[in-house]
Amino acid sequence: MRELLAELTRALCDVRSPVGEEAALAEQLAYRPGAERIGNSVVLGRATGAKPAVALFGHLDTVPIQEGDFPAYRAGGRVHGRGASDMKGALAVMIALWERLDRERLPVELVCVFYDREEGPYEQSGLGPLLGARPDLRRAALALCLEPTDLSLQVGCCGSLHATLTFRGRSAHSARPWQGKNAVHEAGALLQHLNGLPPREVSFGELTYREVMSVTRIDGFTGRNVVPASCELNLNFRFAPGRSVEDAEAEVRALAERFGAECKVTDRAPAGPVVLDNPLVRKLRALSGVAVEPKQAWTDVARLGLFGIPAANFGPGEQAQAHQKGESCSEEALERGYLLLQRFLTEAA
Amino acid sequence: MRELLAELTRALCDVRSPVGEEAALAEQLAYRPGAERIGNSVVLGRATGAKPAVALFGHLDTVPIQEGDFPAYRAGGRVHGRGASDMKGALAVMIALWERLDRERLPVELVCVFYDREEGPYEQSGLGPLLGARPDLRRAALALCLEPTDLSLQVGCCGSLHATLTFRGRSAHSARPWQGKNAVHEAGALLQHLNGLPPREVSFGELTYREVMSVTRIDGFTGRNVVPASCELNLNFRFAPGRSVEDAEAEVRALAERFGAECKVTDRAPAGPVVLDNPLVRKLRALSGVAVEPKQAWTDVARLGLFGIPAANFGPGEQAQAHQKGESCSEEALERGYLLLQRFLTEAA
Incomplete structure (x- = not known):
């Protein structure tokens, strides 16, 4: 599993997608059955209401390209490349979960949301229009943003x-x-x-x-x-x-x-609500045993909160790597993130 | 006399001389006998030491030209034109004194200094090089800068x-x-x-x-x-x-x-020395009865002070007119300034 996630992360890093230039990456995701493309965002699955929906959110874009970002490569148990931690490693986890889980048998409906222009100004983010175009997402019982959190569960935000x-x-x-x-x-x-x-x-x-x-x-x-x-x-x-x-x-x-x-x-x-009492958050904590932290900086969980969607941040990337020169992520963390989410999605209800 | 000074002022205003473009005006002054041209500055006369020297200082330049500055004209007892108050009216007074007084018979040596680039940065002013090139000026018993002072005597400066x-x-x-x-x-x-x-x-x-x-x-x-x-x-x-x-x-x-x-x-x-005790300043005050004021803003009297030359500001222009759109000066003040200086130069010693 680790090998698969690492290779997929490396491949995703090699597709340039600085903020505003997400089209090529969106295209690669949009060919899947059940995918809907909205601008340069792509949604896999739908919250029908038949089961509690868990929506995983990841942004396709990276900060602007720096010298030495390409090609991506693997070395010393890490994937090196622009966006490795923020957040193409997380996209790899989302894609693998989508493709490998037997979604029909899950106790929840899985929806994977890939959106564009997260690294730019608030008003230009692709997430706002996407949430407007897909009202079904407001049914989500929990949204997890797979932003880099070092696999801590970060809830609320200022x-x-x-x-x-x-x-x-x-x-x-x-x-x-x-x-x-x-x-x-x-x-x-x-x-x-x-x-x-x-x-x-x-x-x-x-x-x-x-x-x-x-x-x-x-x-x-x-x-x-x-x-x-x-x-x-x-x-x-x-x-x-x-x-x-x-x-x-x-x-x-x-x-x-x-x-x-x-x-x-x-x-x-706005501030993001503190969803400690959300039943699925309690379940995730119980199943994973991960640390829970307050999020001081603003994140898209607040935007999701505005739409009434309970949301928290939980991702395999490392906060200290985000936006850095020579960005990388741990292959072990990718696997661990995958396994924690797999267990959560499988045993959530 | 008033007519002559007003016409001369109007003519001087019609010669454009924004800071850095004083050549045409310098040329008009430099043809006179006894004139020395130094760059775009001109000195009439010399401090030989035979008699106490009184040096009158005026700058040739104006602030940058504005719309409506040309042609200069006379109306309502005033001359209107760029630099009328700051300080082409004063240049007219200096030129008239130089040409009309019987200099041989004066109790003082009269020197008239016309310098360039006063309205620009301190370091680029023509006065510094000129004082370097003409060490005789350091003998001056008094320097009067004919900057606009509304015919008050302004001494010292911060x-x-x-x-x-x-x-x-x-x-x-x-x-x-x-x-x-x-x-x-x-x-x-x-x-x-x-x-x-x-x-x-x-x-x-x-x-x-x-x-x-x-x-x-x-x-x-x-x-x-x-x-x-x-x-x-x-x-x-x-x-x-x-x-x-x-x-x-x-x-x-x-x-x-x-x-x-x-x-x-x-x-x-540097600050400019307060020359209240200078014998020629005392004489000027006694003869003219003009008001004496402290100068709060920095002026070239401080630069003259650095060269050991006692200096004060005294001019016919109006401070409120300096650098203004539609700048003008009073023809009566030109005449009054001329007469006060004539009396001072004639009876100074």
Whole structure:
């Protein structure tokens, strides 16, 4: 099994699919019986409602190609190639499960979803249109995103809100700054407040998420000898599951008002629900014994949550390998992931 | 006299001389007997040491041409044209004084210096090379820069130091900022300190200068979802006469160290000495009765001061007109400036 998964992973890595260029890979998947191609996404199977549906999700794209990414190769028990960990090894596991399990006899309906443009901006991801085009997927009793998690089960995820905060000043010659108002200086109190702000911990059972705020960009310039008339910054608020996007937005707006900045929210991604109580998640934990972790960064489980689909991340790739030069994955982990999912799908109900 | 000065000013305004393009204007001046052309600068006369020398300084260039600058015209007692106030009206006064006074009989030696590239960067100004090429000018008992001062006598000037301050952080995913160090947040304490810092007043007799510090640029960005690894800002320190450039630099370095920033000084312009006790300045004040003011912004009197030449600003142009669209100057002020300087040069000793 390990050999098969490793070879399949290597072959998948050799099909270039940087974000936006997933057509060739989608074509290879779409010829299978029962496949539906939607743009450059492909869905194998359907959630008919006859049995509880388990949907496995994987994205076809990788981050942009770097020098040395091709050809993919195997060495020292690892597959080396662009996307090996994020997440072509996982695609190999999905394909093998689809082809080798006796799906009719499973206690669940298996659906495999391969989607495009995950590594690009939120709004351009292929997952949104796909979920719109395939309402049957909303019936899924559990969705597993096979993103790299080192075979831990990662549940929930923090939401992410971006806002542009603008401090307004009044320009003046920098020899006579009292005739103006320095917008960059005005930003100081907010920055100092954020500098001293500890993460706010929010716990769900054994899992703890941390709400944090960071300025990730600041810009202020009018002229070298001119008191700046405005200072703009990007504030990123990561908020824990359980808090709505509206509530997160209200908190950022209140903060901006308190420190005298204008506020324009530019991006709102909801938090992903913590699905610890989902019966299939309990089953997966019981059968696999894998570690369970909170997911701090935003992932597509939140997008699935928006469609009412309980979702968690669980994949054989390594988080530390994702997006790295010389990316690789462990062949043993591929096999272990396959076997854990095989057992889960076979004994889930 | 007013008619002559106004017509001459109008004619000078009609010769385009944006910074760096002063050749045509320099040529018109250089044909006079006793003229020396140095690059696009022209000096009329020489400080021989036979009598105390009074040097009048004017720059030939204007800020870049704007739509509607040409042709220059007269209307409502004013000359309209690019550079009318800054400072072709003053050039007309200098030329008229040079041509109409009986220089042999004056109690002082009159030298008129017309230089280029004043409106550009400090290092590119024509005044530096000119002062190097004409060591006789260092003998001047007084230099008057005929920059627009509304016919006030402006003495001294603040120095100006620019430094790049860099806060270093450590990048991390903005979902896990505690794994890094936010360089933009680190800048907050300094910005807040500057925001609350009142100008520091430094007085010389009746004149008060204000030492001020302003951030005029800030930049920090690594990625939208990344804790910024560095934050860079430009700090401009305007320091009063009496403080050396070295002392100003030490103060900025100490401030940077106190707030944890690296510091690179990028520009040092010295303060201009307060020449209230200069005998010719006293004489000018006594004869003219004009108001005396401190000069807060940096001007070339500081550069002259570096060469040991006592200098002050005194000109017929209007400060509010300088660099403005539709720039103009008062014909009455041209005449008044001419008469005040004529009297000063005639009765100075």
